[in-house]
Amino acid sequence: MHFPNFNKACILQQMAPNAMAEQESQVWPLAPSRLHRRSDEENPTFRAIRRERSNKCFVYVFAAIVLQSIFILVFALVVLRVKSPGFNLSSVSVKSLKHTTSPTSSLNATLVTELAIKNKNFGEYKFEGSSASLWYGGFKVGEAKIGKGRVKARGTRRVSLSIDVRSNRLPQEAKNGxxxxxxxxxxxxxSYAKLTGKVNLMKIMKKRKTIDTNCTMVVVLKSRTVKDLFCR
Structure with missing residues (x-):
């Protein structure tokens, strides 16, 4: 007596556990995990950016040092450098004039002179009292006092003086000429004038400077004028 359906079901029932066992015993490969860079390894792009920033920082610091050095050098050469003020006789005019040629030559005149003091420094120039004089043939024929004063930084001061010229002050050996x-x-x-003073820079530096001016001129007796004024 045959039971085909029953035998088939038994066979399938016996095969099922074996298949499940094989399925469980089979090793399935795991999906490759994503690789992560170590935290202590820096990205090359970031490394390049950091290097570029470091280079720029160095350039900026170097440029700042150079500019500061140039500024200090210019400050020392221009501002802290003490120069002698300029000093000259800018103009001369005849205020009064009396002269005779016979029986003897004589001259009584008053000349108005203007002295210009030009301070080229960045600090004031303070000068002491002095004098200006007029000369003929190496002999003094007139003199006037110059009071003390000051010239502001990068400024010019003008001093007016009236000088009396008297020919009777000449010695006998100068009479013929x-x-x-x-x-x-x-x-x-x-004419000759001399000033002595000090240049004050920023109230911390004082340097003594003596300046003078030596000029020649021609007095025209008929027109009572002065021409050919030349200073050196």
Whole structure:
């Protein structure tokens, strides 16, 4: 007696556990895990950016040092450098003039002079009292006092003086040349002035400077004017 359906079901029932066992015993490969870079390893892009920033920082610091050095050098050469003020006789005019040529030559005149003091420094120039004089043939014929004062930084001060010229102050050895010039109508005289003072820079540096001016001129007796003023 045959039971085909029953045998088939038994066979399937016996095969099922074996298949499940094989399925469980089979090893399935795991999906590859995503690789992560170690935290202590830096991205090359970030490394390049950091290097570029470091280079720029170095350039900026170096440029700042150079600019500061240039500024200090210019400050020392321009601001802290003490120069002698300029000093000259800017103008001369005749205020009064009386002269004779016979029987003897004589001259009484008053000349108005203007001295210009030009301070080239960044600090004021304070000068002491002094004098200005007029000369003929190496002999003094007139003098006026210059009061003390000051010239502001990068400024100019003008000082006006009235100087009396008297020919009777000349010694005898100068009379002959003086009479000859008086007869020609032109009298050549010279002037000299000297100032001594100090340049004050930022109230921390003081340097003594002495300046002078030496000029020549010609007094025209007939027109009572002064021409050919030259200073050196």
């Amino acid at each position: 003086f009479e000859g010039e008086m007869n020609s109508g032109y009298l050549k005289i010279s």
